[in-house]
Amino acid sequence: MTTTAPYDKTNIFARILRGELPCKKVFENEFALAFEDIHPSAPVHVLVIPKGEFVSFDDFAAKASEVMQAGFWRAVGTVARQTGVDKTGYRIVANHGADAHQIVFHFHVHVIGGRQLSSKMANMPKELPQTA
Numbered sequence: 001m002t003t004t005a006p007y008d009k010t011n012i013f014a015r016i017l018r019g020e021l022p023c024k025k026v027f028e029n030e031f032a033l034a035f036e037d038i039h040p041s042a043p044v045h046v047l048v049i050p051k052g053e054f055v056s057f058d059d060f061a062a063k064a065s066e067v068m069q070a071g072f073w074r075a076v077g078t079v080a081r082q083t084g085v086d087k088t089g090y091r092i093v094a095n096h097g098a099d100a101h102q103i104v105f106h107f108h109v110h111v112i113g114g115r116q117l118s119s120k121m122a123n124m125p126k127e128l129p130q131t132a
């Protein structure tokens, strides 16, 4: 499965959106559903997913309507405020494709906080490419 493959309606987040699988819901409106990550990497680790068929961030950025894009990103901000991490700081991450280890092919944003996060982004390459 790659990010250029067509949207797979059987992916796990599509099934959560349809109510076929449970989730620990944090927030929901007409644009987005937010729920706790099943393997949290911090005290607050919430996934925000759009209510539409978008494989990845790239697919969402290219194809979602302006209303959906605005509504979705507002929902991400609401989740951060609702969980309280807006006061202490948080990181938002969207993994796109193989090099970023995207494993669920329904666009999602991780909202991560509730503790001091590493000053470096996770999973830096072992060796940086030579520039000279």
Ligand code: AMP
Residues within 6 Å of the ligand: 012, 023, 036, 037, 038, 039, 040, 047, 094, 095, 100, 101, 102, 103, 104, 105
């Ligand atoms: P990624 O596609 O690399 O951005 O990561 C997908 C994320 O989804 C991982 O952090 C998983 O722990 C999380 N995840 C996978 N299945 C579930 C599920 N059923 N409920 C909540 N989170 C999940």
